[in-house]
């Protein structure tokens with residue numbers, strides 16, 4: 001073997017194994033992903049903060065490589081097991097954790113990772129948190145400035161606060177008097193935002209009326225993590241980028257009853273200078289043309305009378321005849337520190353041992369990966385858990 005890995009492999013207390021392992025007491029495990037690469041995953045302490053570290057042994061050159069690691073890292077627990085799912089990803093299961101935080105994917109050769117490897121010319125890996133069940137399709141609301149998108153979204157969020165969550169965009173424009181950082185927008189510097197875009201953190205971004213606006217992957221994920229349906233208020237360029245992305249969404253275009261009425265609303269709102277209003281109206285002409293594209297938008301709503309438009313919006317979201325019940329499962333499974341893992345096709349069987357039996361009457365369960373979606377740079381969704389042949393969440 002080449003040079004020893006830099007992290008605390010000496011702390012290792014269990015077996016190093018490339019099998020479904022049971023490294024429940026250890027801090028480190030190794031996984032052979034392809035015939036020439038071994039991934040070493042270690043839970044170490046860096047400046048007294050526990051962290052996961054990754055190293056790769058390239059068996060063809062016998063050299064250790066430290067990859068650039070993207071994504072939010074899991075918070076380590078001492079016991080974890082890891083299993084190679086295919087040449088693209090490793091599943092890491094944290095011990096002493098519940099199912100809302102115990103399944104993590106270390107992506108080593110997915111499309112996103114390959115793209116970053118090409119861009120950076122070095123080894124790359126990326127964490128993606130595994131989430132049980134699927135999020136409902138996000139709703140993209142687009143239309144010219146001043147048409148009433150924000151007004152309609154506020155009404156929806158007010159009437160259905162537990163159902164919808166707003167995707168808080170980043171922007172380089174200055175905040176208006178009534179706007180709060182982190183609530184209306186994440187107000188930021190262009191250079192910072194450009195770096196984050198370059199690092200693959202944005203689902204979409206666009207230059208809109210002279211400022212940079214964008215939806216971070218995190219902004220959409222945190223809404224879905226909270227069990228809510230995400231609403232995006234973005235311009236037509238952004239809608240086109242989302243349409244081309246892997247995010248499946250419903251696209252709604254809001255039209256004004258007339259161009260004169262649009263201008264009137266922008267002036268009454270009084271948040272822009274005359275010059276900015278003129279720029280927004282110029283851009284509105286092109287946006288109104290593009291909004292007619294059936295390939296881009298699934299629905300077009302005319303916002304003439306606000307109440308009528310809002311009722312129509314609710315109708316197309318299936319909300320006009322009462323509240324839809326959230327499909328979020330409340331059931332949480334606990335994976336103890338000591339557990340064993342085995343694999344049958346797309347199912348990972350996790351045996352929790354006797355101690356778990358006493359705690360929750362769940363001795364073993366299967367994690368079904370056959371419907372997983374998404375992945376780095378966002379969450380991996382669509383995981384299902386079955387207990388003793390009974391599906392308990394989806």
Ligand SMILES: Nc1ncnc2c1ncn2[C@@H]1O[C@H](COP(=O)(O)OP(=O)(O)OP(=O)(O)O)[C@@H](O)[C@H]1O
Pocket residue numbers: 143144145146147148149150151152265266268269303304305306307
């Ligand atoms: N149907 C309507 N009739 C009259 N006024 C309306 C209607 N809908 C919204 N408004 C008003 O029009 C102005 C612009 O609305 P709003 O800020 O919601 O637009 P927006 O599409 O979100 O704009 P932007 O894209 O610039 O953020 C507001 O003052 C709002 O109160």
Ligand SMILES: Nc1nc2c(ncn2[C@@H]2O[C@H](COP(=O)(O)O)[C@@H](O)[C@H]2O)c(=O)[nH]1
Pocket residue numbers: 142143144145149169170173204205206208209213214215233234235236237238239
């Ligand atoms: N492509 C994106 N467009 C966005 C995003 N967030 C907002 N917007 C659009 O910008 C204009 C102007 O908004 P304002 O708040 O300055 O009036 C409007 O059309 C928004 O829909 C985004 O993340 N991406």
